[in-house]
Amino acid sequence: MIAVENQAPVSENAIPKDASDGFVVPESNAFGQSFRDYESTVRLSIVENTYRLNHINQTYDFVKRTREEYAKLNKAEMSIWEAIELLDSFVDESDPDLEEPQIQHLLQSAEAIRKDYPNEDWMHLTALIHDVGKVLYHSKFGSLPQWALVGDTHPVGCAFDESIVYHKYFKENPDYNNPAYNTKLGVYSEGCGLENVLMSWGHDDYMYMVAKANGTTLPSAALFTIRYHSFYPMHTEGAYKYLMNEEDRENLKWVLTFNKYDLYSKSNVHIDVEKVKPYYESLIKKYFPEKLRW
Ligand SMILES: O[C@H]1[C@H](O)[C@@H](O)[C@H](O)[C@@H](O)[C@H]1O
Ligand SMILES: [Fe+2]
């Protein structure tokens, strides 16, 4: 990713904390189960079905076409907060750990990271908006089905790594047997950089596009985090490293820091939206124009 001039630099104090930072990983999620357990989550049938459809339908062609369509940013014009409010009853069907509306997840992750990094307002805002791309479900944004906007992401145009959850369903994806797309590198070259890799379509890449095209002043670490936060096969499983370049490796530490707050803040205890709204509105104002093209 290329850092553009209007992006704020990251301050020294914001050096990501490492494993020894005292972050306590909770033992179980809101259902009393372990996090990211795709075999026995209470939401198994809905989660598995969402991934089944995702893996069958997210072909290289589908992603290319859909990305081009959304790059036009001609779907809606609204503020970040208005988009957040569209998520006040949207429940993510790919998530084994959460059954609350996404507006709660946004605030829960933002409040959690704010507690540990009180002076890094850009991290609070990154958390607040990281999943706002899920507005793709809404009729104003083309009513995409959930398999086309939620879940972990992975590259298309090269072999599907074994570490991707519910990997078995790729066998029904036409790209699985296409020799142009089913080798280790596929259409890519070693070290080409994630910037040049087409990722399965979803809320990450969409929100990245929206933020970037509307001239956000968030630092490039924030944009990278938004864009790749669902790329668990890379950031958690260590797959596809050969596609990364130096800049990606540098940015990876931010995604890993952010990931703890994204994943482990999931809870059924609701945050009072109106109470925290003024603070987040002030951050949005600092880093974004009032109305954005979506
Ligand atoms: O189910 C979740 C959810 O869709 C998140 O928004 C996404 O970032 C995660 O990668 C995924 O596991
Ligand atoms: Fe997400």
Ligand SMILES: [Fe+2]
């Ligand atoms: Fe999230």
